[in-house]
Amino acid sequence: MSSTIEQIASQEYKYGFITDIEADQAPPGLNEDIIRLISAKKNEPEWMLEFRLKAFRHWLTMKEPTWANIKYGPIDYQATSYYSAPKQKKKLNSLDEVDPELRATFAKLGISLEEQKRLSGVAVDAVFDSVSVATTFRTELAKVGVIFCSFSDAVQNHPELVQKYLGSVVPYTDNFFATLNSAVFTDGSFCYIPKGVRCPMELSTYFRINSANTGQFERTLIVADEGATVSYLEGCTAPMRDENQLHAAVVELVALDNASIKYSTVQNWYPGDKEGRGGIYNFVTKRGKAFKNAKLSWTQVETGSAITWKYPSCILQGDNSIGEFYSVALTNHRQQADTGTKMIHLGKNTRSTIVSKGISAGRGQQTYRGEVKIMKSAEGARNYSQCDSLLLGDKCGAHTFPYIEVRNSTAKMEHEASTSKIGEDQLFYCQQRGISAEDAVSMIVNGFCREVFKELPMEFAVEATKLLGVSLEGAVG
Amino acid sequence: MLEIKDLYAGIDGKEILKGLTLHVGAGEVHAIMGPNGSGKSTLANVLAGRPKYVPTSGSVTYEGKDLLALPAEERAREGVFLAMQYPVEIPGVNNIYFLKAALNAVRKHQGQEELDAMEFLQLAREKMKLVELDEAFMNRSVNEGFSGGEKKRNEIFQMAVLDPKLAILDETDSGLDIDALRIVAEGVNALRSEKHAVLVITHYQRLLKYLVPDFVHVLADGRIVKSGGKELAEELEQKGYEWIEEELVAAR
Numbered sequence: 001m002s003s004t005i006e007q008i009a010s011q012e013y014k015y016g017f018i019t020d021i022e023a024d025q026a027p028p029g030l031n032e033d034i035i036r037l038i039s040a041k042k043n044e045p046e047w048m049l050e051f052r053l054k055a056f057r058h059w060l061t062m063k064e065p066t067w068a069n070i071k072y073g074p075i076d077y078q079a080t081s082y083y084s085a086p087k088q089k090k091k092l093n094s095l096d097e098v099d100p101e102l103r104a105t106f107a108k109l110g111i112s113l114e115e116q117k118r119l120s121g122v123a124v125d126a127v128f129d130s131v132s133v134a135t136t137f138r139t140e141l142a143k144v145g146v147i148f149c150s151f152s153d154a155v156q157n158h159p160e161l162v163q164k165y166l167g168s169v170v171p172y173t174d175n176f177f178a179t180l181n182s183a184v185f186t187d188g189s190f191c192y193i194p195k196g197v198r199c200p201m202e203l204s205t206y207f208r209i210n211s212a213n214t215g216q217f218e219r220t221l222i223v224a225d226e227g228a229t230v231s232y233l234e235g236c237t238a239p240m241r242d243e244n245q246l247h248a249a250v251v252e253l254v255a256l257d258n259a260s261i262k263y264s265t266v267q268n269w270y271p272g273d274k275e276g277r278g279g280i281y282n283f284v285t286k287r288g289k290a291f292k293n294a295k296l297s298w299t300q301v302e303t304g305s306a307i308t309w310k311y312p313s314c315i316l317q318g319d320n321s322i323g324e325f326y327s328v329a330l331t332n333h334r335q336q337a338d339t340g341t342k343m344i345h346l347g348k349n350t351r352s353t354i355v356s357k358g359i360s361a362g363r364g365q366q367t368y369r370g371e372v373k374i375m376k377s378a379e380g381a382r383n384y385s386q387c388d389s390l391l392l393g394d395k396c397g398a399h400t401f402p403y404i405e406v407r408n409s410t411a412k413m414e415h416e417a418s419t420s421k422i423g424e425d426q427l428f429y430c431q432q433r434g435i436s437a438e439d440a441v442s443m444i445v446n447g448f449c450r451e452v453f454k455e456l457p458m459e460f461a462v463e464a465t466k467l468l469g470v471s472l473e474g475a476v477g
Numbered sequence: 478m479l480e481i482k483d484l485y486a487g488i489d490g491k492e493i494l495k496g497l498t499l500h501v502g503a504g505e506v507h508a509i510m511g512p513n514g515s516g517k518s519t520l521a522n523v524l525a526g527r528p529k530y531v532p533t534s535g536s537v538t539y540e541g542k543d544l545l546a547l548p549a550e551e552r553a554r555e556g557v558f559l560a561m562q563y564p565v566e567i568p569g570v571n572n573i574y575f576l577k578a579a580l581n582a583v584r585k586h587q588g589q590e591e592l593d594a595m596e597f598l599q600l601a602r603e604k605m606k607l608v609e610l611d612e613a614f615m616n617r618s619v620n621e622g623f624s625g626g627e628k629k630r631n632e633i634f635q636m637a638v639l640d641p642k643l644a645i646l647d648e649t650d651s652g653l654d655i656d657a658l659r660i661v662a663e664g665v666n667a668l669r670s671e672k673h674a675v676l677v678i679t680h681y682q683r684l685l686k687y688l689v690p691d692f693v694h695v696l697a698d699g700r701i702v703k704s705g706g707k708e709l710a711e712e713l714e715q716k717g718y719e720w721i722e723e724e725l726v727a728a729r
Contacts, residue, residue: 428527429565433579433635434553434586443578447569447618 055182154190224259253288276334279306292318313342331364360396484535495699511696554586558641662687
């Protein structure tokens with residue numbers, strides 16, 4: 001491959017900086033006392049503590065999974081600190097009261113809250129480390145009855161909703177990382193869209209990991225009541241660090257009858273340096289449950305993290321429910337990603353669509369792992385899967401593992417897969433027309449991802465193109 | 478405009494051009510003809526700066542500049558255009574977006590203002606008529622799913638929009654039916670002016686019926702062995718390339 005691609009592929013992560021904010025941090029280690037401490041710090045009701053403890057006790061009986069196509073050294077779960085919150089002097093009533101340094105950090109990332117608020121009409125719930133520090137538009141959302149707040153607030157103010165739906169899609173026994181999260185999660189976002197309400201704006205959360213050695217355990221729960229519609233955006237960057245940072249989030253989506261949830265992610269956490277030192281370990285469990293005529297749509301753009309282990313899934317429980325998964329994953333340097341989706345068809349005439357685009361550069365290794373299950377009850381179910389891989393250079397790899405299980409003979413399944421390489425020919429063609437190699441690579445990569453990008457909300461598509469550009473080169477035209 | 482002197486070049490260490498010399502002046506149309514393997518495509522690709530094709534000695538001066546010292550995109554921005562023999566497909570990249578990026582890269586380099594979307598569309602529509610391409614082509618991906626003829630017409634369309642000073646057509650006529658051939662020739666004819674030069678590389682004489690060259694050169698074994706006016710092309714059509722090869726052998 002030409003030196004241009006290697007040059008472009010070897011550029012360093014641009015968002016590596018550390019904000020100097022004093023963190024209120026628990027000592028490293030994990031035991032029942034720490035869990036009680038987290039719960040007490042957050043002033044949680046008894047049932048919440050019980051949930052955590054049940055999860056922790058179950059976690060002790062579990063083993064870390066090894067089936068994924070990723071390699072990493074052993075994680076010392078006792079060396080991690082499980083609670084960290086930025087210190088704040090008082091409760092905030094408006095954005096103006098937010099720590100200026102914190103706001104400067106967001107400005108560096110180009111996601112200044114005011115701008116977000118003013119330009120795009122997006123309500124931003126900024127999560128800095130593990131505690132929400134600013135929530136906007138809450139009043140406007142409240143007018144239509146939409147609840148959009150930090151998970152901790154929801155536990156305090158809407159315990160009946162949290163108790164009803166928490167763990168209803170991802171039970172605390174689900175898997176090693178989800179169970180760990182259930183025991184130690186510190187904060188996250190909560191959304192509730194009442195019956196028949198179309199959420200008037202796109203809801204957005206920017207996540208950011210800050211304190212060294214702090215595992216981040218986010219918990220997100222989104223409930224769209226009957227006939228409700230919501231679009232939720234999640235985006236993140238992280239500062240440069242040497243130690244590996246563990247991240248194990250859980251996202252649960254509940255789409256009741258005739259409801260629709262669109263969940264979009266742009267993930268750009270620190271991927272480690274060129275030799276693979278440092279970087280985030282990202283073990284995420286994302287799953288949604290769709291009831292009658294409901295629709296769930298996952299769109300993700302994954303460019304960061306040293307290790308990505310992530311399978312946003314849909315349980316299509318209700319008849320005529322729809323599940324979608326659109327994904328762009330990019331691995332560069334020594335990044336490894338094992339990602340994909342699960343579509344579990346239970347209801348009649350359920351439909352699912354999977355479009356996965358993997359890009360590997362440098363020594364990046366990428367695996368698509370998808371499972372489509374058509375259960376006996378899923379009369380007339382349909383699935384379409386498409387997995388494409390694009391290789392930049394000859395030291396990276398792409399792997400595809402589609403699992404299909406059909407227990408109902410009326411199912412219709414389609415699967416397409418392709419692997420291609422950015423060739424000298426494509427590059428030369430662009431250059432011969434006057435386009436620089438760098439612009440050509442970004443153009444070709446963006447073209448490859450177009451089917452997924454068009455699923456993203458407008459303002460996010462721009463962000464996604466940018467992040468892809470940052471991961472591959474200087475700027476995207 | 479273009480001065481090639483004693484050029485040697487090869488691919489994968491194999492020498493293909495062996496001392497080629499050629500002068501192309503502004504306003505001229507030159508046809509390079511020759512049998513398969515004589516080095517026609519190598520010449521086109523060396524001039525455009527394709528990485529695999531490596532010049533080993535000799536010089537190429539374009540508008541007073543050392544062309545071989547420039548990277549491919551610089552040559553393009555300086556006005557060198559290669560209509561490719563096998564245009565590549567770029568899935569997901571909008572044809573019109575691609576061309577706009579190209580044109581603006583060229584314009585920026587030449588100190589001209591970049592065109593905005595509306596100005597560009599106007600220009601593109603105008604040039605599209607020239608090559609009889611449907612507007613639907615604008616929104617398709619670059620060359621994706623195009624027929625052979627459509628790809629070649631797209632090359633000529635790009636050429637018309639980019640308005641290069643030196644256009645090189647690498648066997649653009651191969652695989653074209655008579656209508657497409659006429660369209661391609663008309664596209665090139667529209668470019669002809671005092672300021673433009675065209676290098677038409679072809680195996681057959683048929684394109685030259687519509688696109689009448691000022692000079693015809695025969696390339697054999699990496700060198701130009703015979704040059705003449707348009708009548709030389711007709712002679713080649715009648716007699717084939719053998720007589721030239723025979724002449725060469727006799728001369729040795």
